[in-house]
Amino acid sequence: MDPTYEIGTDENDNAYIKCLICERKSYHSKDIEHRYCGNCHRFHDPHVAVIQVPENSGWTIEQQGDDIKAEYYNPEEDQS
Numbered sequence: 374m375d376p377t378y379e380i381g382t383d384e385n386d387n388a389y390i391k392c393l394i395c396e397r398k399s400y401h402s403k404d405i406e407h408r409y410c411g412n413c414h415r416f417h418d419p420h421v422a423v424i425q426v427p428e429n430s431g432w433t434i435e436q437q438g439d440d441i442k443a444e445y446y447n448p449e450e451d452q453s
């Protein structure tokens with residue numbers, strides 16, 4: 374089965390979900406969490422994701438069973 378969506382981060386470190394059916398990107402965290410495309414009104418199958426996160430982007434995106442967990446870690450906030 375071909376992937377129908379992709380999760381990643383753009384050049385500004387914003388996490389997105391991109392629907393590969395209609396090519397629409399969403400930056401809404403709920404859309405990412407639920408793998409939802411508001412354009413197609415479809416929930417994507419969790420098992421066919423393409424997850425692209427650039428190294429050192431600060432993002433960890435994990436697939437845990439049927440859930441996608443996207444967390445941002447900013448190292449600069451850690452230095453007090």
Ligand SMILES: [Zn+2]
Nearest residue numbers: 392395410413
């Ligand atoms: Zn779509």
